[in-house]
Structure formats: structure tokens, C-alpha cells
Amino acid sequence: MVKHTKPKTFYEDFVRKGGPGEKNTHYCPGCGHGNVHKLIAEVIDELGIQDRVIFCSPVGCSVFAYYYFDTGNIQCAHGRAPAVGTGLARSLENSIIISYQGDGDLAGIGMGAIMHAANRGEHIAVFFVNNAIYGMTGGQMAPTTIVGQKTLTTPLGRSAGRDGFPLTMCEIINNLAAPVFIERVSLGNAARILKAKKAIKQALVNQVEKKGFSFVEILSPCPINWKMQPIEARKWLIDKLEPVFPVKNFRNGDSQVKYDPPRPVSDEEMKKLFNLEKDISIKQKEEHISEQLVKLAGFGGQGVLSGGILLANCAIAEKHNTSWLPSYGPEMRGGTANAGVIISDGQIGSPLVDNPNFFIAMNGPSLDSFEDQVLPGGTILVNSSLIERKVNRSDIKTLYAPLTEIAQQAGAVAAATVAGITMYALSTGIIAVDTIRQVIPLSIKRKALIDENLKVVDAAREYYEKNLAKT
Amino acid sequence: MANHVVISDERCKACRLCIETCPTHSLEQGSRLNKSGYQFTRFVQNGCTACGLCFYMCPEPEAITVIKDDGKSGE
Ligand SMILES: Cc1ncc(C[n+]2csc(CCOP(=O)(O)OP(=O)(O)O)c2C)c(N)n1
Ligand code: SF4
Ligand code: SF4
Ligand code: SF4
Numbered sequence: 285m286v287k288h289t290k291p292k293t294f295y296e297d298f299v300r301k302g303g304p305g306e307k308n309t310h311y312c313p314g315c316g317h318g319n320v321h322k323l324i325a326e327v328i329d330e331l332g333i334q335d336r337v338i339f340c341s342p343v344g345c346s347v348f349a350y351y352y353f354d355t356g357n358i359q360c361a362h363g364r365a366p367a368v369g370t371g372l373a374r375s376l377e378n379s380i381i382i383s384y385q386g387d388g389d390l391a392g393i394g395m396g397a398i399m400h401a402a403n404r405g406e407h408i409a410v411f412f413v414n415n416a417i418y419g420m421t422g423g424q425m426a427p428t429t430i431v432g433q434k435t436l437t438t439p440l441g442r443s444a445g446r447d448g449f450p451l452t453m454c455e456i457i458n459n460l461a462a463p464v465f466i467e468r469v470s471l472g473n474a475a476r477i478l479k480a481k482k483a484i485k486q487a488l489v490n491q492v493e494k495k496g497f498s499f500v501e502i503l504s505p506c507p508i509n510w511k512m513q514p515i516e517a518r519k520w521l522i523d524k525l526e527p528v529f530p531v532k533n534f535r536n537g538d539s540q541v542k543y544d545p546p547r548p549v550s551d552e553e554m555k556k557l558f559n560l561e562k563d564i565s566i567k568q569k570e571e572h573i574s575e576q577l578v579k580l581a582g583f584g585g586q587g588v589l590s591g592g593i594l595l596a597n598c599a600i601a602e603k604h605n606t607s608w609l610p611s612y613g614p615e616m617r618g619g620t621a622n623a624g625v626i627i628s629d630g631q632i633g634s635p636l637v638d639n640p641n642f643f644i645a646m647n648g649p650s651l652d653s654f655e656d657q658v659l660p661g662g663t664i665l666v667n668s669s670l671i672e673r674k675v676n677r678s679d680i681k682t683l684y685a686p687l688t689e690i691a692q693q694a695g696a697v698a699a700a701t702v703a704g705i706t707m708y709a710l711s712t713g714i715i716a717v718d719t720i721r722q723v724i725p726l727s728i729k730r731k732a733l734i735d736e737n738l739k740v741v742d743a744a745r746e747y748y749e750k751n752l753a754k755t
Numbered sequence: 756m757a758n759h760v761v762i763s764d765e766r767c768k769a770c771r772l773c774i775e776t777c778p779t780h781s782l783e784q785g786s787r788l789n790k791s792g793y794q795f796t797r798f799v800q801n802g803c804t805a806c807g808l809c810f811y812m813c814p815e816p817e818a819i820t821v822i823k824d825d826g827k828s829g830e
Binding site: 285287315316 | 765820
């Protein structure tokens with residue numbers, strides 16, 4: 285009777301690896317990665333979860349784990365397996381996520397990713413293969429290289445005073461509240477390897493039972509870069525690494541933090557978040573509109589950005605596809621600002637409005653900047669309260685209106701762009717003035733100013749009909 | 756058939772970890788080379804208990820298979 289043989293979770297042949305040894309790993313003789321792979325594969329077999337596992341492999345010698353594991357596989361950017369695993373665990377409820385990482389990957393370049401995933405208590409099993417060196421790149425010092433250990437970049441041995449002490453990841457992660465399981469194991473000999481299997485199994489059982497973040501650090505030999513024979517390397521691991529990295533369980537239980545799984549926001553909550561509790565009834569027009577490329581520009585504080593949002597919201601309310609893209613300098617309030625709004629019945633690609641077909645110039649510098657960019661046949665609406673000059677071009681339509689004064693007289697000088705939007709609506713017919721009136725109470729952040737804004741709309745309409753309708 | 760281990764000659768990388776581990780000294784270094792140039796390990800019956808320690812010590816997925824005596828005679 286076969287008692288121990290190659291686990292079923294491994295591919296029959298490692299065809300991705302190719303070459304003569306299609307049934308062998310690419311690892312050096314005596315490397316610990318092979319041991320860890322075997323243990324993980326066996327546990328996956330035992331738990332019957334092969335179809336649910338997604339194996340996130342790192343950058344490092346184990347970069348090619350997908351050669352071997354007949355599971356889901358993603359090879360992740362250096363150190364980012366816990367971030368990729370986070371996305372997978374949160375979006376694929378039934379999946380079992382493994383983040384397999386080396387010490388350079390996890391405790392060097394990926395230190396931020398692992399700490400935050402652990403702190404959030406992500407539902408992933410992390411297998412951290414600590415061989416105290418950068419294996420793949422030829423044996424440079426790792427964050428876990430022990431004091432005195434000779435590496436390519438510490439040829440005289442790591443110095444605590446110069447290079448810092450080795451990072452002990454189990455101890456560090458044990459300071460966080462969310463993880464449910466933290467254990468350090470060793471591949472020093474067969475008895476230790478059997479213990480390691482138990483820890484790996486517990487970490488995966490925790491995923492099956494949806495218990496939470498589980499972290500297993502595995503002390504593992506890299507005979508090649510340690511410059512040792514395989515047997516000697518296992519002894520060195522027990523004699524030298526284990527005293528620095530105590531082999532023990534740090535935590536085994538339930539999380540102190542209740543996991544709050546991601547879920548879609550309900551319609552009710554969405555309405556609350558966007559102040560949409562009041563229903564509005566807006567008539568949809570039958571005919572399709574031509575694509576509108578609208579630019580509003582002025583100085584910060586003139587309501588350029590919020591005016592753009594108002595226009596975009598009106599277009600959305602009338603069921604058009606819409607984009608809004610603000611652009612402003614670091615001085616947000618004091619400097620210049622502009623917003624591009626695209627309204628279309630087709631798909632919108634880039635939200636950039638470089639060449640508008642309707643340009644609302646709120647101040648002189650904006651007219652100077654953008655006049656030449658307006659498409660031939662387009663329109664410029666000039667805020668004549670602040671702009672004294674006329675438009676130079678003759679291939680476009682021009683409208684002059686004292687937008688700031690209209691807003692000021694209605695009691696909301698900051699709502700001059702609302703007057704501009706109203707005139708855009710009247711001049712193009714793309715949106716109805718009634719839509720603006722209905723959207724203002726939903727779109728405006730300062731509720732105290734709703735009435736004043738509505739007055740601006742009425743005053744702008746009056747001005748337009750009296751002075752501009754015939755042009 | 757008695758407890759024993761099957762070494763897959765071509766899969767062995769001659770790290771000797773299994774030999775060092777076996778409590779019954781049932782594994783030893785062979786004299787032949789496989790196609791990858793490794794002097795692969797040999798099983799020698801010396802009271803193998805099918806304990807499986809060699810299997811767990813071996814880093815290669817398919818180099819070692821452990822067979823336990825199931826009381827039936829022959830293969
Ligand atoms: C962004 C990026 N930076 C650096 C490298 C180079 N690099 C490849 S593997 C590696 C370190 C691997 O060491 P470790 O995580 O300890 O894994 P091991 O090879 O020892 O198993 C580095 C720095 C890279 N591939 N990508
Ligand atoms: S370099 Fe080290 S870690 Fe990489 S395969 Fe070889 S022994 Fe393993
Ligand atoms: S199964 Fe046990 S006794 Fe038999 S060869 Fe392997 S280690 Fe030795
Ligand atoms: S442990 Fe595996 S690879 Fe190493 S000598 Fe034994 S059979 Fe060969």
C-alpha cells in the first residue's frame with residue numbers, strides 16, 4: 285500500500301518548467317522551498333480544497349510556484365502578494381488564498397503590504413519562507429540575516445550597529461490585534477518538518493472556517509547561498525537560526541477584532557450618502573444629443589468646480605453619460621481652476637476637455653488661456669462682470685453676460701457659475717432649466733444657500749431671455 | 756511485500772537528506788549517475804518501517820514513494 289507519494293495537488297508533469305527534468309523542481313538540491321511546497325500540497329489534498337485555492341506566488345526563488353501547483357495561481361509583484369490576496373479574498377468569497385513569500389519579498393520590499401494585510405485581518409494564509417538571505421539574486425543580506433552571518437553584501441558578517449538587527453516577523457505581527465494564528469516552524473529535521481505541516485494545516489483550516497489572517501514563518505535552508513552542503517545547512521539552521529528566531533506558536537485562537545466583510549452599499553445607504561432621499565421626476569428627452577465638451581474656467585472660489593458638478597449631475601439626471609474632471613493648482617482656493625464636463629449619449633473615453641465646444645470664461649486669465657482652444661463653431665460665454673475685452677475669434681458664437689453681478693443681486697455671489705450653467709442650458713437646449721432647479725437642492729453642499737441658488741437660476745433665465753435669446 | 760521505499764532515479768538530486776534521516780539505515784548513496792548528473796540515492800532493505808521520515812525530508816515532489824506492508828504476499 286502506498287503510504288507517502290507525490291500529492292495530487294501537484295501537476296503530473298511540470299510542463300511550464302519544460303526541459304529535461306519536467307518532473308523535478310527548479311530548486312537547488314536540499315533547498316527548503318521544495319519541502320514547503322510538498323507540505324502545502326499535501327494539506328490541500330487532505331482538506332479537499334484544491335479547486336478553491338488561489339496561490340499567490342512572490343518574486344524570489346519561488347516565483348515559479350505556478351509550475352507546480354495545480355490550483356489557481358497569480359504571480360505577484362515583489363512583496364505585494366498580501367495585497368493581491370486581499371483583493372482575491374474580498375471579491376471571491378469561496379476562495380482560499382495562499383500568500384507564499386520569501387524574506388526579501390515579505391520583510392524587505394513588501395513590509396508595508398504584509399503589515400497592513402495583517403492589521404486588517406485579511407482572510408489569507410501567509411507562508412513566509414525565511415532563509416535569512418536573498419536567494420534568487422545571489423545571496424545578498426536580507427532583513428532576516430542574523431548578526432555575524434556572511435553574505436554577498438556583508439562579507440565580514442552582518443553588524444547590528446551598521447545593518448540593524450534581523451527582523452523577527454512573528455514577534456512584530458504578534459503586536460497586532462487582528463491575526464488569529466501566528467506560528468514559527470523549522471525545516472531543520474524530519475520531526476520539525478512534521479510540526480511545520482501541522483501549522484500549515486491549521487493556517488489553511490482557518491481559511492476554510494473563515495477564521496482570519498494566519499501567518500506561518502518557516503525557517504528554511506538556502507544551502508547554495510549559505511555555501512553549505514544540504515545536511516550541514518539543516519544543522520546550521522537548528523544551531524544558529526533557531527536561537528534568533530524561536531520556534532513556537534505565538535497565537536492560536538479567534539481574532540480580537542470582528543471582521544467586517546466588504547459588501548455592496550444598499551440603495552437606501554447610497555441615497556443617504558448622496559442626499560438623494562427626496563425623489564425627483566425628470567423628463568427624459570427622446571432624441572440623442574451631440575457630444576458636449578464643456579469647459580468652465582475661473583479663479584478658485586468662483587464655484588468653477590462645483591458648477592461643473594452641478595452641470596454633470598443635471599446631465600446624469602437626464603440619463604446621459606457624463607464625466608467631470610477638475611483641474612486646479614496646489615493653491616486650490618486662491619489660484620486658477622477649471623473643470624471639464626463631457627455629456628454624451630455614446631461612450632466617453634478620456635474625460636479630458638482640451639478643445640471645448642462650449643467654454644464658460646469666468647475671468648480674464650481664463651479667456652486668455654483657453655480662447656484659442658475652443659473648437660470652430662463652438663460657443664464662448666464671457667462673464668462680462670470681470671472680463672472687459674471682447675473675444676478675438678470670429679469663427680465661434682459669443683455670449684456676453686454679467687454672471688457675477690446676476691449672482692450678487694440674487695444674494696449668492698459665489699454662485700456665478702450657476703448663472704453660467706443656466707445660460708448654457710438655455711443656449712444649447714441640452715438640459716432643461718427645470719432639471720437645474722430640481723438638482724440644485726441635491727447637488728449643493730451648503731443647504732442654507734439653496735434658495736439663493738434658485739434665485740440665481742431665475743435671474744439668469746430672465747437676463748438671457750431679455751438680452752441674449754435673439755442672438 | 757515488506758515495507759520499502761521506491762526512489763525515482765531521475766528525480767533524485769542527491770542531497771542526502773533522506774539518508775541522514777532514516778532511522779533504520781535503509782538508504783544509501785548509490786554509485787550511478789542519473790541524466791542530470793546526480794549520484795542518486797539507493798534503497799537497501801534494512802528493516803524499513805515505512806515511517807515516512809525520508810519522504811518528508813526530501814524536497815523533491817516525486818523522488819520518494821513509501822510503501823507499507825499490507826500483509827498481502829507478493830506485489
Ligand atoms: C521590484 C523588484 N525589485 C527587486 C527585484 C530583484 N529581486 C528578485 S528576487 C529578490 C529577493 C528575493 O529574496 P527572498 O524574498 O528572500 O526569496 P528567496 O529567493 O530567498 O526565496 C530581489 C531583490 C525584483 N525582481 N523586483
Ligand atoms: S538559491 Fe537558495 S532558496 Fe533559491 S533555490 Fe537555491 S537553495 Fe533554494
Ligand atoms: S520509510 Fe522510514 S525507515 Fe523506511 S527508508 Fe524511509 S526513513 Fe527509512
Ligand atoms: S532527499 Fe530526495 S533528493 Fe535528496 S537524496 Fe534523498 S531522494 Fe534524493
